Amino acid sequence: ILGGYEARPHLKPFMASLQLDGQHVCGGFLVAEQWVLSAAHCTEETGDKLFQVLLGAHSLTEQEPHKRLYRVRAQFPHPGSNKHNNKDDLLLLQLEEKAELNADVQVLPFQREDRDVAPDTVCEVAGWGITSHSGRRPDRLQQVERPVISRDVCNHRTRHDGTITNNMMCTDSRRKDTCKGDSGGPLVCGGVAEGVVTAGSRVCGNYKKPAIYTRLAPYAAWIDGVMASADG
Numbered sequence: 001i002l003g004g005y006e007a008r009p010h011l012k013p014f015m016a017s018l019q020l021d022g023q024h025v026c027g028g029f030l031v032a033e034q035w036v037l038s039a040a041h042c043t044e045e046t047g048d049k050l051f052q053v054l055l056g057a058h059s060l061t062e063q064e065p066h067k068r069l070y071r072v073r074a075q076f077p078h079p080g081s082n083k084h085n086n087k088d089d090l091l092l093l094q095l096e097e098k099a100e101l102n103a104d105v106q107v108l109p110f111q112r113e114d115r116d117v118a119p120d121t122v123c124e125v126a127g128w129g130i131t132s133h134s135g136r137r138p139d140r141l142q143q144v145e146r147p148v149i150s151r152d153v154c155n156h157r158t159r160h161d162g163t164i165t166n167n168m169m170c171t172d173s174r175r176k177d178t179c180k181g182d183s184g185g186p187l188v189c190g191g192v193a194e195g196v197v198t199a200g201s202r203v204c205g206n207y208k209k210p211a212i213y214t215r216l217a218p219y220a221a222w223i224d225g226v227m228a229s230a231d232g
């Protein structure tokens with residue numbers, strides 16, 4: 001997160017850190033007791049290695065009462081996701097067991113009504129992504145508030161030039177923005193997850209490249225279907 005600030009500890013109990021060999025790679029959030037939602041692009045550099053999922057954390061290193069690392073039973077990237085574009089950039093992770101819910105570990109509902117969030121709505125996004133262009137990695141969860149911008153503005157030829165589909169949404173990226181390591185985290189508007197951070201052009205903090213999110217409402221059936229099928 002660029003231009004943000006340290007979140008109030010454990011006030012975002014849905015936040016997940018997707019880790020490989022103890023290192024934070026991507027964000028995510030608890031969408032059901034045994035399921036975390038993130039971005040398919042997060043698996044690009046991991047090959048077929050499975051993530052571990054840290055829940056209940058504020059600091060990535062310090063001991064905290066409800067912090068717990070979960071193994072992943074299976075990972076389900078959306079079938080339409082690919083490394084050449086941002087389409088269908090969603091990843092469902094089934095935890096080895098149901099997460100133990102408590103004050104620091106809670107599910108976050110996602111938007112199921114397929115209606116665009118109004119432009120200028122202020123939403124918030126959190127993550128352990130880099131906090132500077134030099135790549136400084138925070139130990140504690142950061143957050144930033146960002147206004148939604150219309151798809152038409154985001155699709156302008158000087159911005160994302162027509163690549164933003166109805167399944168995507170954008171927020172202003174002037175100075176305050178998402179960046180490397182924030183992918184997979186939720187965009188929360190009015191207490192509901194409306195989108196998931198996607199890297200897009202990978203540019204951070206430049207107003208000419210607004211932040212892009214995969215909208216969740218269009219994927220409600222896919223999310224429910226995977227969770228129902230794999231739960232048995």
Ligand SMILES: NCc1cccc(Nc2n[nH]c3ncnc(Nc4cccc(O)c4)c23)c1
Pocket residue numbers: 132133134135173177178179180181182183197198199200201202203204205210211212
């Ligand atoms: N703001 C959109 C957004 C959301 C999520 C991730 C991203 N960026 C990135 N995703 N993956 C990346 N691999 C390498 N570099 C990256 N961005 C980067 C790194 C250093 C300085 C800087 O200005 C930008 C990214 C960008």
